[in-house]
Each structure stands twice: as structure tokens, then as C-alpha cells.
Amino acid sequence: MQNAKDTFYEVLRSRLVALNPYRTVVLRGVVRPGLLVEENELVTTVALPDCFRMRWAVKAVSADGAMPLIAMECEIEYETAGTAINGGMDRGRLLAAMDAELQAAVDPLPRTTQKMNYVGLASGAAAVAMTTSVWWSEVTFGQTVVKDDRLARTAMLTVMAYQEAGEL
């Protein structure tokens, strides 16, 4: 399950960077692409605007086949206050731009990729390709929510993968 989550994050991040390399976020002094997984960050960093914040939940596990099939719900939350030079009056346009970026990153085919195991990165080794794939649904967009001076939205999609033997 963790490998599928990591793999989808890496794919989505590379697609978003290709679409808009200027969408970045500064976290603990380092400029990074504007996509982060909330559970992998300090709790103090989760409300950053103008970036995509991913959240995971297990939706269903099916043990009918040869390998368990796991479907995970991925919530992607984002918000913007617009630009200060425009007094925030462009916040609707910037939210629409983020909608378009996310859709362009998630929806195009192929919506599948080789599952990777990234555990080796912690000790300086390379990621290892696994035998099965990760695939995902189209993205669906939630209502626009007003949060003080920000406009926010939560988009959702389902990520699926087979659980290989010995996987976490």
C-alpha cells in the first residue's frame, strides 16, 4: 500500500512540474515542487496556500483474486488567496488555474505506471521497480469553499494497486 502511495506521489509530482515548473513551495528553507503529502510533513506545514496537499485513506481491500487489490482514496486539497498586487481579486482565476493543472496532470492516459519501492532512498540506494502496476481514476472536484481570504477546493480520485507478497 505504501509503495503505491509513494509511486503515485512521484508520478503526480513529475507531471505537475512538467506542466508548471513555477508552482513551488518553500518548506524548511528549501524550494520544492508545489505538491506535498500531509502525513509526510510536520503538522505545522499543512495549511500552505498555492500548492497541492495530498491526503490518503483506504477505500476498499478485495481479497478475491490471487493478490489483494487495494483501492485508496486520495484527497488533494488546495487553496489560494490570489496575488497581493491584485488585492486578492484574482483568487478565483488562480483557483481555476490550479483546477486545470491538476486535471491535466491526473486525467490524461496512461493513468497507470509501474509500482516502485522507494525504501532504499533512505540509505542512498535507488528505487526498485516492482512487478505490478499502480493505476488511478479521473479526478473529481469538490465545491469551492471560502476560508477567510482564501478560496479552497478538495479534489478526489481513487488509486488502485495489487498488494504484492511482503509489501507493507
Place this chain on the structure above:
Amino acid sequence: MIRLADAVLRAVGGRGVFLRLPAPAASGDDAEQLGLASPEFQDVELGPAAFHNANSVTKLMVSSSAVRAVVGSLAYDSAEVLFETAVGLVIDGVLYEITDTVGAEAMGQAYCYWLTLRAPVR
């Protein structure tokens, strides 16, 4: 005013607390972004500081001279950035999350900081 605030904090039994700060992230490090590696943390002492409990809200009043010293020595832009960057405050071995920061000012200068704290869920 700053010296007066420090003196009052000491007189009411002000104590030292530790601000836990994460080390800067490693540039382009996928292991950190995937939650495989954690940053290193450093604890810096702030004091004198005194607790204030009212309406179930725990607040800590911290000397602005101590905060200024840390902001200057670690090259933060401001006290607000320092507290936003921090993981929390370590008090008697317990890590408290900082949920709000307010600088009490006189003549354009902060003489102390009020930090609203949230205790860990047990």
C-alpha cells in the same frame, strides 16, 4: 519596557523552556518528501517564560529579549517566522504545539510574546 517585562517574568518564577526547531530540509531529497527520512531537530532555550491558564487555554508568556537573541543568532526574518517554523515547545520533556503567537508591544517594540499551546493528546 523589555527589561521590566523580563524582571516581572523572573519575579513570578519564570523558567526556561525549549523551542524545538527542524534543521533545513535537504534539497531534492525524495526520502524526506516520502516520509522515509526525518529532519534533525535542535532545541534552543527560551527564558524566562511563565504559564498562564485561563478558560482551558494554556498560554505561555515568553521574554522578547530571549526570542530576539534566537532570531538573531539563527538568522530568522522575525519572531513570527521563528514560531511558525518551530515544531513546538518542549517543557519538562513534553512537546507542546504552538497554535498562535501574539507579540505584546509598547512603543513599537515587542516586550514579550504570548504563545498559545496545545498539549499532546494522551
